[in-house]
Amino acid sequence: MLELKSLNYQPATAEKAVLVDINLKARRGFPIVIAGASGSGKTSLLEIISGLANLQKGKVFWKEKLLSQRERRWLCGMVFQFPERHFLGLTVGQELRLGHRRISTELQQKVLTKVGLAELDLRQSPEQLSGGQQRRLALAVQLLRKPEVLLLDEPTAGLDWSVRGEILDLLKGLAKDRLLIVVTHEPEFFRELSTQVYHLFQGRLLEKSKFVGANQTK
């Protein structure tokens, strides 16, 4: 279980706190969706959990062990809001191998199959891929690290409807084997993924609403 206790975060350049007294418990198999308007602190929260940013106050535990910022980096895989902006490799193959020089072809193929890119030509550049393929590639890059916690920042932002549905199905599959946290400004889209929906409002994790089954909400 991942546990956040009294997290507070105020970047040096921010006038006021970006995250205030955040408490959350998350377990594998029970994906969490965190909704919030633009500027509510969604990306900041994922940056803290994943150790990309450090907090001023509060603690992050994994299996009841207190984690340092560095340990959080190992634990978590973060898929950015627009991951395609962060591609560094000249080819898809290079992108997959960045940071994993000794990765086996079997593992690479297994992960590509998992994200639905088994047939991809690894010699093309990531820019040549469609928006949905680019998101899948970004997910594959993180899955290769075998993170126990997968954090997704607006995984469907900027994608068209059919592709968003595909990504949602992919996430439903991934959620079975690892802890998943999705932040989004459109929680209703992720209804099928999770019954655990939290709301961030001006840096506070305010309320938790449990969606009843989709067919009961009408």
Ligand SMILES: Nc1ncnc2c1ncn2[C@@H]1O[C@H](COP(=O)(O)OP(=O)(O)OP(=O)(O)O)[C@@H](O)[C@H]1O
């Ligand atoms: N390093 C920083 N320095 C100053 N202010 C920051 C920093 N990081 C975040 N903030 C501020 O914190 C608030 C929350 O930002 P954050 O990016 O986490 O919001 P968000 O919910 O992800 O928004 P969006 O939906 O637009 O992506 C914003 O007001 C932002 O300006």
Ligand SMILES: [Mg+2]
């Ligand atoms: Mg954001």
